[in-house]
Amino acid sequence: MSRILVVANHTLGGRELANLLRERSEAGGCHIHVVVPAGPDPRGWSHNETDDRAGAQRRLDAALEAFATLGCPVTGEVGDARPVDAVLDALRREPADEVVLSTLPPGMSRWLRTDLVRRVERAVDVPVTHVIGAAEPSSAR
Numbered sequence: 001m002s003r004i005l006v007v008a009n010h011t012l013g014g015r016e017l018a019n020l021l022r023e024r025s026e027a028g029g030c031h032i033h034v035v036v037p038a039g040p041d042p043r044g045w046s047h048n049e050t051d052d053r054a055g056a057q058r059r060l061d062a063a064l065e066a067f068a069t070l071g072c073p074v075t076g077e078v079g080d081a082r083p084v085d086a087v088l089d090a091l092r093r094e095p096a097d098e099v100v101l102s103t104l105p106p107g108m109s110r111w112l113r114t115d116l117v118r119r120v121e122r123a124v125d126v127p128v129t130h131v132i133g134a135a136e137p138s139s140a141r
Contacts, residue, residue, distance in 0.1 A: 001029045003095060007079075007087055007120075008102035009036055009056070012063040014133030017102045018070075024098075025070045032067055033094045034076035036060045037086040039110075053078055083111060084119050091124060099124055102131045 004024060011017060012034070024030045036056040038049070056078045067074045075094070079086030087099060101117055103109040109132075111117075121128045 001031055002097045003031045003033070004098050004100055005087065005090055005094065005096035006032055006034045006100045006102065007037070007083060007090075008034070008063075008100075009039065009059065011102040011104060011131070011133040012036065012059050013066065014102065014131075016131050016133035017100070018066070020100065020129070020131050021067060021070055021072075025072045030072045032070070032072050032074045033090065033096065034060060034063055034067065034074065035079040035086050035090045036063070036076070037079045037081055037083045039081040039083070049081075052081065083116055084123055087120055088123060096126055098126055099128045100131060101128060102133055104134070105132050 002024065004021070006017070006021070008017060021032060036059050038053040038056040040052050060076050060078055064074055064076050077090065080089055099120060101120060103111045103116070106112050117128065117130045
């Protein structure tokens with residue numbers, strides 16, 4: 001059974017991520033661990049850590065419920081606001097065979113502007129898969 005670390009924020013409910021995870025599940029089963037970095041909502045005018053963590057927790061809860069329909073064990077956590085640190089923290093506790101990064105499209109994605117995919121690839125010893133999706137309500141259907 002493969003262990004997949006999913007790192008996403010506003011694309012957690014996107015069809016692209018759900019399709020990829022469904023493919024992994026159907027290919028032989030997997031354990032999915034979701035990390036939602038507690039960063040600011042890019043649509044907000046202001047933010048604070050309490051609100052950022054609460055928003056990340058709401059997105060995580062919805063994603064865990066949706067991904068439970070995939071037939072794989074699913075766990076998750078709210079992580080550090082810095083996505084690379086969130087990945088490394090999670091991997092210390094939950095070893096993974098693959099890291100899946102789900103981002104908004106180029107131009108919209110703050111993570112892509114900071115070269116997150118390449119930074120994570122350099123920081124970890126497992127394959128990194130990048131999924132580009134839209135911000136959508138959580139649904140694994």
